Amino acid sequence: MNKLIGAAQGLGAFGLDPLWLVALKAVGIFVILVLVTLITIIMERKVVSWMQMRVGPNRVGPGGSLQSLMDGVKLALKEEIIPRTADRAVYWLAPVIACVPAFMTFAVIPFGPEVSIFGTATPLQLTDFPVSVLYILAISSIGIYGIVLAGWSSGSTYALLGGLRSSAQMISYEIPMGLSFVAVFLYAGSISTSEIVAAQAGTWFIVLLLPSFIIYVMAMVGETNRAPFDLPEAEGELVGGFHTEYSSLKFALFFLAEYINMVTVSALATTLFLGGWRAPWPISLWESANTGWFPMIWFFGKISVFIFVFIWLRGTLPRLRYDQFMKFGWKVLLPVSIGWILIVATARASRNIAGFDTATTARWLLIPLTILLFISWIFEEVKNRRSKRDVELVEDEIAEFDPFAGVHPVPPLPGQVTKSEKSALQVEES
Amino acid sequence: MVIAFWICAALAVFGALGMVFSKKAVHSALFVALTMINLAVLYAILEAPFLSMVQIIVYTGAVMMLFLFVLMVVGVDSSDSLTESIKGQRVPALLGASALGVILIGLLGNITMTNIGFDQAYVAYDGNIDALAGLIFTKYLFAFEATSALLITAALGAMVLTHREHAEKPLTQRDLSVLRFKSGNHPGSLPSPGVYARHNAVDIPALLPDGTMAEISVPKPLAARGAIRLIDLASKDEVQALNRGEAVITSQSTDRVEE
Known part of the structure; x- marks a missing residue:
C-alpha cells in the first residue's frame, strides 16, 4: 500500500533504499548539521566583528577558524550546576527535547537530485512523503517544548519569564509561517518537499509569491528566537532567559539546537521559495549544473546567504519591545498573509476554472482592488478628521468627564471627553 | 507494523496513566503530550499521514502548549493536595469506573472494524x-x-466575553514621555560615575565635563545619611586641564579624599 501511495504521488523514488544507505544518509545529515553549526558560529562571530569594526576570534586555528570547536570542547568539560529548586527530570529532559527535533526536521529536506552512491541510484534526501512540509511544522512545534520546559523546570523567575515569552512567541509566529506556505502549496500542487522543488524547475516561487516569501522570512526570525526577535533570552531584561540556569553540556545542547534551527528554517526557505538545490540563473545555463553532486553547492550557498542575513539583522537592529512584537505578529502579519492567500487563491481559481492567464487575472484583480483600497482609505481619513473636529468643537463646552466619579468606572458617552483624551489632544496640538 | 503498534500503544497507555497519577500539573500535561504523539505515530502506521501530522501540530503543538502556558504560571514547587475533599467518594468512584471499564472493554472488544470506501x-x-x-x-x-462556522462563533464569543472597554484611554509611549519631561524630574536614568571620575565607588559623585560634581549620581539614602565623600579640588583642575587638551601628570598615585 505504501508503494502504491508513493507511486500515485510521484514519490516513487523514495522508500526503496537499502538499509545501509538509509543509515549512511542519516549519519551524513547528522555530521553535516554539526559541522554547519560549527561553521555558522565562527561565521557569526567573524561577520559581527567585521560589522562592528573589530578583529573577532583570531587565536585558535588559521584565522581563528577552530574557535567554535574549542568552545564546544570547553563547554562540554565545564562543571555542571543544577539549581536546588529545579524539577530534575524535566530539567534533564528539556535540552534533549530541544535538540532532537532540530535534527529530525532535516530528514525531508532535499539536498540534490538523484545521484549514485556506491552504485545505488538514490535521491539526495533521506526520505519524503506526501505531507513532508507539515512534518517539518509538526516536529518544530515539538521542539518548542524544550524551551518552554527549560524555562519552567529551572525554578527561576528569569527562566520562567523567558519560557512564557517563547511559548507565546512561537505560537503567534507559527500561524503566519504556516499561512505563508499555503500559497506555495497552491502553486506547487503538493506538500512534499521534493515535488515543490520539482515545481520550481521553471520559475522560482520567490518571483511568483514574493509577499509569501517576505512573510515567511519575518516569521522564521521570530520562530528561531533570533535578534531582533530574541525576546525569550533578552540579556538586558531576563539575564539569559530560558537557559539562565543551564550550564555545561546541557547549555551546549540549547546552543546547538538554536543554530540547527537557523539552518533548518533557511533550508526550508530555500526549498520552498528559492528553487531548492536548483542552480541560480547564470549558472543554470550550464547544462550539467542541476545534475549529480553539484546542486549541493548551490543549496548550501543559498543557505549561507540566509545565515548571513540572520547575522546582519543581529548586527543592525535593536530588540523589539515585547507588546509591539506580539502586536506585529497578530495585527499585521496575520491579516496581511490571509489577504494575500485570498488573492492567490482567486488567481489560481480563475486560471483553473475560467482559463484566464496570469496577466489577465492580475489586471482584473489588482486594479479594482487598488481602487477599492484607495476609496476606503479616503473614507477612513475623512471620518477621522470629522470626528477629531467634533471633539475639538465640544472640548471647550463640555466639562471634563471623570470615569471614576461614581462607584463603578464607566466609559465616556459620545461627546464626553476624558482627562487623558483631552491631554492627548493638547499634546497633538502643541 | 505490529511491533510498532505494541510499542506505541504501550507508550500511549503509559502516558495516560502517568497523566492521572502524577502530582504536578505540568507533569500531567507532558504525559498527555506523550500520549498524543504516540497516537500520531499510530495514525501514521495506519496510512493516515495527514491526520498524523495534524494531530501533532494542532493537539501537541497548539492545544497542549496553551495548557502548559497556563500551568507554568503555577510554579515549579507546587503540587496538588491529595486530601479528600468530598468524603466517602473513593469507593463509589472506583466501582463506577470499573463498571465503565467492563462495559467499554466488553463492547469495544467485540467490534470488528471494516473500512468502507477507503x-x-x-x-x-x-x-x-x-x-x-x-x-x-x-x-x-x-x-x-x-x-468552521461553529469554530468562528466560539472564537468570536471568547473575544466578546474577554473584551474590556477602557474607562480611560491607556497612555501611549508618547504621552508617557511627554509626562516624564513635563514633570520636571530627571527624565532619564541617573548618571553613574563617568569618564572623568577618579573613583566608581558608590559614595563618590561623578564628575561633569567641566569638573564640577554631579551630586545626583550618589544614591539619595547615602546623601541623607551624610555618607557622601567629596572629591578633592585638585582633580577638578585636572579635569579642566584635560578639557583644554593638556596632558596632566597626577602628583599622587592614590586619591586624596576629604570627609
Missing part, C-alpha cells in the same frame, strides 16, 4: 491528501462549513 477513495482521488481534500470539499462540504 480503497475506492485512494484510487479515485490519487492518494491520501487528494482523497481527503476531494471528499471534504465536495461530498462533505456542508458539514465542513458548518463546523
Whole structure:
C-alpha cells in the first residue's frame, strides 16, 4: 500500500533504499548539521566583528577558524550546576527535547537530485512523503517544548519569564509561517518537499509569491528566537532567559539546537521559495549544473546567504519591545498573509476554472482592488478628521468627564471627553 | 507494523496513566503530550499521514502548549493536595469506573472494524491528501462549513466575553514621555560615575565635563545619611586641564579624599 501511495504521488523514488544507505544518509545529515553549526558560529562571530569594526576570534586555528570547536570542547568539560529548586527530570529532559527535533526536521529536506552512491541510484534526501512540509511544522512545534520546559523546570523567575515569552512567541509566529506556505502549496500542487522543488524547475516561487516569501522570512526570525526577535533570552531584561540556569553540556545542547534551527528554517526557505538545490540563473545555463553532486553547492550557498542575513539583522537592529512584537505578529502579519492567500487563491481559481492567464487575472484583480483600497482609505481619513473636529468643537463646552466619579468606572458617552483624551489632544496640538 | 503498534500503544497507555497519577500539573500535561504523539505515530502506521501530522501540530503543538502556558504560571514547587475533599467518594468512584471499564472493554472488544470506501477513495482521488481534500470539499462540504462556522462563533464569543472597554484611554509611549519631561524630574536614568571620575565607588559623585560634581549620581539614602565623600579640588583642575587638551601628570598615585 505504501508503494502504491508513493507511486500515485510521484514519490516513487523514495522508500526503496537499502538499509545501509538509509543509515549512511542519516549519519551524513547528522555530521553535516554539526559541522554547519560549527561553521555558522565562527561565521557569526567573524561577520559581527567585521560589522562592528573589530578583529573577532583570531587565536585558535588559521584565522581563528577552530574557535567554535574549542568552545564546544570547553563547554562540554565545564562543571555542571543544577539549581536546588529545579524539577530534575524535566530539567534533564528539556535540552534533549530541544535538540532532537532540530535534527529530525532535516530528514525531508532535499539536498540534490538523484545521484549514485556506491552504485545505488538514490535521491539526495533521506526520505519524503506526501505531507513532508507539515512534518517539518509538526516536529518544530515539538521542539518548542524544550524551551518552554527549560524555562519552567529551572525554578527561576528569569527562566520562567523567558519560557512564557517563547511559548507565546512561537505560537503567534507559527500561524503566519504556516499561512505563508499555503500559497506555495497552491502553486506547487503538493506538500512534499521534493515535488515543490520539482515545481520550481521553471520559475522560482520567490518571483511568483514574493509577499509569501517576505512573510515567511519575518516569521522564521521570530520562530528561531533570533535578534531582533530574541525576546525569550533578552540579556538586558531576563539575564539569559530560558537557559539562565543551564550550564555545561546541557547549555551546549540549547546552543546547538538554536543554530540547527537557523539552518533548518533557511533550508526550508530555500526549498520552498528559492528553487531548492536548483542552480541560480547564470549558472543554470550550464547544462550539467542541476545534475549529480553539484546542486549541493548551490543549496548550501543559498543557505549561507540566509545565515548571513540572520547575522546582519543581529548586527543592525535593536530588540523589539515585547507588546509591539506580539502586536506585529497578530495585527499585521496575520491579516496581511490571509489577504494575500485570498488573492492567490482567486488567481489560481480563475486560471483553473475560467482559463484566464496570469496577466489577465492580475489586471482584473489588482486594479479594482487598488481602487477599492484607495476609496476606503479616503473614507477612513475623512471620518477621522470629522470626528477629531467634533471633539475639538465640544472640548471647550463640555466639562471634563471623570470615569471614576461614581462607584463603578464607566466609559465616556459620545461627546464626553476624558482627562487623558483631552491631554492627548493638547499634546497633538502643541 | 505490529511491533510498532505494541510499542506505541504501550507508550500511549503509559502516558495516560502517568497523566492521572502524577502530582504536578505540568507533569500531567507532558504525559498527555506523550500520549498524543504516540497516537500520531499510530495514525501514521495506519496510512493516515495527514491526520498524523495534524494531530501533532494542532493537539501537541497548539492545544497542549496553551495548557502548559497556563500551568507554568503555577510554579515549579507546587503540587496538588491529595486530601479528600468530598468524603466517602473513593469507593463509589472506583466501582463506577470499573463498571465503565467492563462495559467499554466488553463492547469495544467485540467490534470488528471494516473500512468502507477507503480503497475506492485512494484510487479515485490519487492518494491520501487528494482523497481527503476531494471528499471534504465536495461530498462533505456542508458539514465542513458548518463546523468552521461553529469554530468562528466560539472564537468570536471568547473575544466578546474577554473584551474590556477602557474607562480611560491607556497612555501611549508618547504621552508617557511627554509626562516624564513635563514633570520636571530627571527624565532619564541617573548618571553613574563617568569618564572623568577618579573613583566608581558608590559614595563618590561623578564628575561633569567641566569638573564640577554631579551630586545626583550618589544614591539619595547615602546623601541623607551624610555618607557622601567629596572629591578633592585638585582633580577638578585636572579635569579642566584635560578639557583644554593638556596632558596632566597626577602628583599622587592614590586619591586624596576629604570627609
